[in-house]
Amino acid sequence: MAEALPPEESNGTLASGDDVLVGICVTSETIAQQTSNDAETMLGFILANISTTAQSMRGLMHVQLDTLPQSFKFYTKQGWPVASIQEALIKIQHLINENGVIKIQPGFVDRPRVGIITKDGTALGFVFVSSLTLMVSDLRRAVASQLGGRSWSCTTDIIFLDRNQWPICPSQESSLSVLDIISGASVYVFGAGADRREEVVEPMEEIDSSDSPPQKVLKPTPTRVHSHSHQPSTSSLTVVNHSASKSPSLPRTQPNSPVPFENEQLAKEVVISYVRAEATQCALDLKEGLEEEGFSVYLDVHEIRCGTDWQDSLNFAVSNCEVFLPLLTPAYGQTQWTNREIKLADVLGKFIVPVNFLDTWPPGCLAIQFATTQFIAWKRPDLSNVKSKKPLSDNSAFGKMAKYSSETRTTKILMSSFHGKVISGQSGNGEKTYSWDMTDIQYVSGEVAERFKDLRDKQTENGLTRRATMLKSYGSVLPNSASRSSFVTMESREGKPLVVIGVHPKQAYFADEIKKLFEGEGYEVWCTTELMEFSDFSATQGSSQSSDSTIPVICTQDMSAESRSKVMFQQRVDESGIVLFVLSKAFAESKTCKQQVFYCEHRKRVVPLNYEHFEMPGWMSMLIGTSTFEDVQRTGYKDSLLSRVKKAFDPKEFEAEATKEAEFDNHVHDLKCSLPLKKCVYISGGTRFFYDKSEQICRAIGKSLAKIDYIGLATGGFFGVGKLVSRSFYDTRIQLKKPANTWHILPIKDYEDRSKQGSQNEDKTFRSVNFGETLFHGESVRDRENIVSQVFDICILIEGGPGAAHEAEQFAWSEHVVIPVKCTGGAAGGKFNVPEKIFKVPDGVSSDDWELLGDKNAGIDEIGDAVARIVVALQKKKESTNTSVLQASRKASFCKMKAISVDDEIRPSLD
Secondary structure, eight states, X not given: OOXXXXXXXXXXXXXXXXXXXXEEEEOOGGGTTSSOOTTOEEEEEEEEETTOBHHHHHHHHHHHOSOOOSSEEEBOTTSOBOOGGGTTTSBGGGTOXXXXXXXXXXXXXXXXXXXXXXXXXXXXXXXXXXXXXXXXHHHHHHHHHHHTTSSSOOSSSOEEBOTTOOBOOGGGTTTOBHHHHOBTTEEEEESXXXXXXXXXXXXXXXXXXXXXXXXEBOOOOTTOOOOOSSSOOTTSSBOOOOOSOSSOOOOOOOOOOXXXXXXXXXXXSEEEEOOHHHHHHHHHHHHHHHHHTTOOEEOHHHHOOTTSOHHHHXXXXXXXXXXXXXXXXXXXXXXXXXXXXXXXXXXXXXXXXXXXXXXXXXXXXXXXXXXXXXXXXXXXXXXXXXXXXXXXXXXXXXXXXTTTOSSOOOSBOOGGGBTTOOEESTTSSSOEEOOXXXXXXXXXXXXXXXXXXXXXXXXXXXXXXXXXXXXXXXXXXOOGGGGGOTTEEOOOOSSSOEEEEEOOGGGHHHHHHHHHHHHTTTOEEEEGGGGTTTOOOSOOOOOOOOTTOSSSSOOOSSOOHHHHHHHHHHHHHHHOSEEEEEEOHHHHHOHHHHHHHHXXXXXXXXXXXXXXXXXXXXXXXXXXXXXXXXXXXXXXXXXXXXXXXXXXXXXXXXXXXXXXXXXXXXXHHHHHHHOSOSOEEEEEEOSSOOSTTHHHHHHHHHHHHHTSTTOEEEEOSOTTHHHHHHHHHHHHHXXXXXXXXXXXXXXXXXXXXXXXXXXBOTTSBBOOOSSSEEEEXXXXXXXXXXXXHHHOSEEEEESOOHHHHHHHHHHHHTTOEEEEXXXXXXXXXXXXXXXGGGGSOOTTSOHHHHHHTTOTTSOXXXXXXXXXHHHHHHHHHHHHHHHHHHHHHHHHHHHHHHHHHHTTOOSOOOO
């Protein structure tokens, strides 16, 4: 047993072989440089060698201490913060102060926080910021977002002070950063609004019309996580009285707090997930209907405020909800964020209740996801048109489609029996639109309420209990709160590690070779060829229906063969650590194989094996990528494949993937912050020209866009289309004496030879473009392509090869608009498997302007002006949508206020 020694010997040094007892103390930003403080918290002590590095010390702390912040940073003995990159360079003897203590500070999700203090020393609160280099104007928006619900006004009343206590004028806020005004860990302000303090709201009693005694409305606990068991939730904001009642007995929740700090977002019972381009109004209507039923509902357009990280907000909402409600319109699951949201909800074992807007069930790309899931139709059934009227089995889960008929239950309800059938062509471009009335909204809300009551009261069991999913096998980083879910486990699978091979039956013999290879290395292997007896591997995209759904199929006790195959695939994939897909022409054309890829993407680590040369469809390159293949024709590929799979099972590899994803998210965030102009269009296309009019068209488009005052332009910084359009745009803006508003986004480095595409140095880095402003984001060209697709709302595509086609895929995947100048050919003309949907006329755009882009006989200036008009129309449509959402939100709030006054409700409405 090591002897406890003082941290320093008489000569001021420590012998490298000495073990010491080191105290670990949690401190705050304001007292990190002090020797001691009553506000500090001692976590315990660590036995360590004084030659141990800070990086190794972090691991010892996780092992020896029961309580430790999830994220933290070290301070040296002098009180200096230690950067993560420095932890491997310094030893703990540089951290231990004279009291034998090492101070750490919680990382708060790796974001700095800044205190807001009045000139007289009154603390108003604190805000999280992305970086201390944030402009003061952005800090004001962060304060408005995170502290804006206080009784004092922080948007217009307060004035920031610099370190000299000099007031900062509003016009100066965009020239100064937080670093220029921060003192210690706080920023000082003064003004009329900063002198008023927030009043403390005490718990109030809720008036209940029943005979039960009044219930207390509890103050919300923002960090509380909802239970996912069948027991009544202990995380609800009120006590639930499950008395015998004909109507669902749901907890009444306190209205949303208007002060959702980024780390204190209130959990909501229901999350509505939807595709904005298709179902925004439906989501708004449904939220209002669910709130009338007593639910607290999360809808992104209402919850995500200025200065808030929307992805963090969505992750928190999904992680802490009880019911996940996807609105299944045609594009649902075929966009990046709806695809990720539904998978996160499934991995966390959420109670998923889909609202179906489709003509068939289950939806194509999510067929495996919803193989045994009951849905609610978006329209109340018109029972007068029902062709078959037979009693529905009482054992069928949620068989309540005929709830409005006291005598009749139906076995089969066709989509044509709904009185509000899908209306085609209402958007002006042939797309389906959806229109439902108040009766339909009440019907869907009532169905959700009944199912939620069944969940709470344990009256149904079929479909409610989700499988436990191994956290370490999830292909992305789960939110911090998700690790506390009772349906997620970090335990390793019993027995051998499982590898799943997804393959088309035509390549079954090759899959057998791979299976033997891995079994010889000690792995258990399962192959999808075992599903051949009851799977449809054809390319036919016909109606696929689940026998477990209430509409539009017949409900039976026996699961269909196709459903059994989907369930088996689910179970084996969820249990596995890695999935290998053998990609071939037959695989790309198979509906079943496509569904399997959609299910695994982002849910599992996937290794694609390129079996043969074939033209890869857009959905495949979008989900799997093109730079991670194992080429089976290459000599020695088996050794490379084995090494890759072994590495994937290493926990350190998961940490590396998590770090890489975090770095990508940081690039996206930083790029957004670097662009002062939010209305920017991105130019994508080829680095060489093949169509004889392309160069003239590029110049015309740049010139026409430059005449729009509020528009900025960004390119990928390469030769060809991007350079020519941006040069024309830049020169025209200068001639018109307008701000240049021109940016070029280049990757930091790319190890491939890109010298023919852009100005690449010998060390594989890139040189800045000699006009406009150049920004560097991404670790490769492919990384840069993925980043820009998440930052810019509009992409103009001119000619282009596979790289431009990939950018177009990513823009479409991110629910952003691509404007293809079709007459120029290449990717813009439909080659390289660009998504077909980019050629559909966007809502709000003139069909004449859109068709002009494909007319080879059109004038050059006509095409340039048409592109400019399309951009303006898209911007106006976006502003109109945002205005409609805001008006709907205000209308909903006004209705709630009236309802409260009628019911003599004593609680104020804070929505």
